[in-house]
Amino acid sequence: MGKILTIGVNTFREAIRNKVLYSLLFFAVLVIVGSLAFGALSVHEEVRLTTDLGLAGMSLFSVIIAIFVGVNLVYKELERKTIYTLIPKPIHRYQFVLGKFIGMVLTLSVQIAIMTIVLLGVIALQGGALSMALLKMVALIFVEVMVVTAVAVLFSSFSTPFLSGLFTVGIFLLGRSVPEIRIAARKVQSQTVAWLLHGVSAVVPNLRYFYTTGAEVSGGHVSVHTSFPDWSYVASASGYGLIYIALVLMLAMVLFARRDFI
Amino acid sequence: MTDSSFALRVQHLAKTYAIGFFRKKVRAAVDVSLEVTCGEIFALLGPNGAGKTTTLKVLMGLIRPSAGSVELLGRPVGDLHAKRRLGYLPESPYFYDYLTGRELLVFMGKLFGLDRGESQRRAAALLDQVGLAGAADLALRRYSKGMLQRVGLAQALINDPELVILDEPLTGLDPLGRKDVRELIADLRKRGKTVLFSSHILPDVELLADRVTILVRGRTVATGPLDQLLDARLISTEVVMGRPTETLLGELAAAGHMVVRSGDTAQVTVQGEVSVDPVVDLIRKHGCSVLGVSPRKESLEDVVVRQARAGDARSEGTDA
Numbered sequence: 195m196g197k198i199l200t201i202g203v204n205t206f207r208e209a210i211r212n213k214v215l216y217s218l219l220f221f222a223v224l225v226i227v228g229s230l231a232f233g234a235l236s237v238h239e240e241v242r243l244t245t246d247l248g249l250a251g252m253s254l255f256s257v258i259i260a261i262f263v264g265v266n267l268v269y270k271e272l273e274r275k276t277i278y279t280l281i282p283k284p285i286h287r288y289q290f291v292l293g294k295f296i297g298m299v300l301t302l303s304v305q306i307a308i309m310t311i312v313l314l315g316v317i318a319l320q321g322g323a324l325s326m327a328l329l330k331m332v333a334l335i336f337v338e339v340m341v342v343t344a345v346a347v348l349f350s351s352f353s354t355p356f357l358s359g360l361f362t363v364g365i366f367l368l369g370r371s372v373p374e375i376r377i378a379a380r381k382v383q384s385q386t387v388a389w390l391l392h393g394v395s396a397v398v399p400n401l402r403y404f405y406t407t408g409a410e411v412s413g414g415h416v417s418v419h420t421s422f423p424d425w426s427y428v429a430s431a432s433g434y435g436l437i438y439i440a441l442v443l444m445l446a447m448v449l450f451a452r453r454d455f456i
Numbered sequence: 457m458t459d460s461s462f463a464l465r466v467q468h469l470a471k472t473y474a475i476g477f478f479r480k481k482v483r484a485a486v487d488v489s490l491e492v493t494c495g496e497i498f499a500l501l502g503p504n505g506a507g508k509t510t511t512l513k514v515l516m517g518l519i520r521p522s523a524g525s526v527e528l529l530g531r532p533v534g535d536l537h538a539k540r541r542l543g544y545l546p547e548s549p550y551f552y553d554y555l556t557g558r559e560l561l562v563f564m565g566k567l568f569g570l571d572r573g574e575s576q577r578r579a580a581a582l583l584d585q586v587g588l589a590g591a592a593d594l595a596l597r598r599y600s601k602g603m604l605q606r607v608g609l610a611q612a613l614i615n616d617p618e619l620v621i622l623d624e625p626l627t628g629l630d631p632l633g634r635k636d637v638r639e640l641i642a643d644l645r646k647r648g649k650t651v652l653f654s655s656h657i658l659p660d661v662e663l664l665a666d667r668v669t670i671l672v673r674g675r676t677v678a679t680g681p682l683d684q685l686l687d688a689r690l691i692s693t694e695v696v697m698g699r700p701t702e703t704l705l706g707e708l709a710a711a712g713h714m715v716v717r718s719g720d721t722a723q724v725t726v727q728g729e730v731s732v733d734p735v736v737d738l739i740r741k742h743g744c745s746v747l748g749v750s751p752r753k754e755s756l757e758d759v760v761v762r763q764a765r766a767g768d769a770r771s772e773g774t775d776a
């Protein structure tokens with residue numbers, strides 16, 4: 195575990211010394227603070243609008259950061275040949291993959307913590323109170339971002355950043371559309387297309403478990419403002435997310451273990 | 457000789473890559489065998505594309521061999537126990553450029569399981585040893601090529617390894633830097649370490665290596681101590697004369713010798729193991745002075761060129 199953490203901390207250090215990341219974080223904070231202006235346009239709904247915009251901005255920018263940094267994680271090591279110095283050290287290859295992932299999760303934790311503090315500050319400025327539903331939503335966003343990071347690391351372990359980025363964005367969009375894909379699978383005439391859609395919805399992560407506000411969950415409408423699921427839902431969704439992450443990382447480790455570093 | 461006296465042993469190593477969209481096969485190593493004894497400095501030589509870096513990458517677990525067996529410190533490649541006792545410098549090393557030299561060494565030390573204090577102590581000592589104490593807290597992106605090579609050597613030694621494998625350690629260094637690295641390698645031998653290195657800079661190899669292996673087109677073509685590989689016979693003798701006359705130079709050329717005039721002096725090359733007395737007598741007969749006589753024996757460069765040509769001829773014969 196010590197060596198995985200050492201690689202993780204080094205990856206975290208790389209991320210926090212990356213100027214592009216600060217630009218993305220700046221824009222995310224700008225969107226959250228900018229929601230103050232939108233809130234001012236609404237009548238008596240300032241806190242509601244700020245919360246919705248803030249959470250949407252936090253989710254979107256966290257996913258962008260996860261994809262942007264995640265797809266470059268392993269590839270950059272190969273391109274810059276830094277891997278030539280690392281692999282001969284007394285580490286297993288799987289420790290390298292896990293270390294990279296943990297470093298990325300550390301980075302995203304800090305980013306999401308900053309965004310949450312800014313969002314809570316903005317809400318407080320508008321006279322809103324700390325909502326438990328908002329914290330549950332932030333926890334779910336964090337798990338979703340970890341799932342996207344694991345997918346990015348998987349593609350990064352055998353493909354170029356461009357293709358990895360394309361695939362990861364594709365998986366993210368499909369993952370957010372799993373309920374619609376399942377409906378489409380029931381409605382299409384062609385059996386082959388139906389099987390294909392069922393296959394896709396089974397393989398991609400169901401990211402709708404995580405972005406619940408404004409969506410239907412177990413047949414009921416869920417909103418961070420009125421009827422948000424309880425902590426047991428957050429725990430079961432997180433459990434699903436962690437199992438998906440474990441499977442994806444295992445596949446990444448198998449692929450990475452077979453690679454030749456020419 | 458018992459097995460434990462070998463620091464590493466490579467037997468009939470072969471590596472074929474499949475590259476590109478059409479998976480074109482490239483044979484980077486065909487039949488490489490070498491044995492490095494504990495405590496010696498061993499050099500891996502050969503022209504570009506001979507398979508030196510491929511062999512070293514197999515040893516380091518960066519690529520997997522297609523055939524053959526490899527043993528490092530008595531254990532198979534990738535064994536963590538062996539890796540702990542190993543230091544490696546890749547060719548033209550690249551490091552995390554957002555780290556400082558000191559941070560890089562501490563990071564590498566931690567990967568060897570050293571605690572922070574010990575990593576920092578060794579990092580400071582090694583940076584001083586490779587002449588980078590003044591640049592220890594400078595980001596690696598600001599390092600010159602020579603400085604990167606030096607910090608690369610330092611990271612290869614952070615675990616005080618028994619076996620040090622260096623891929624082209626002298627490349628990219630100025631003459632002073634080369635001298636420092638030569639001294640560092642010689643110092644490793646004094647401390648009982650085993651060193652395997654590849655190099656294109658043959659005069660340095662002659663100064664350092666106890667034994668060498670020459671690779672040509674992915675095959676081991678010669679292995680042994682330097683004095684056994686170098687032909688002891690005289691290749692030629694160069695006679696330098698002062699103020700030569702045109703008649704003298706004409707007579708020497710007519711006798712079949714190569715003559716090169718340079719200002720007030722001229723150099724005549726007498727090929728093979730023959731006496732230079734007739735040439736010296738002729739120069740004196742014309743009233744000119746002999747400034748120097750230098751015999752030239754086979755150098756390591758000659759051996760590599762000879763083996764490379766022989767290897768090429770063998771490959772062409774096989775291909776035909």
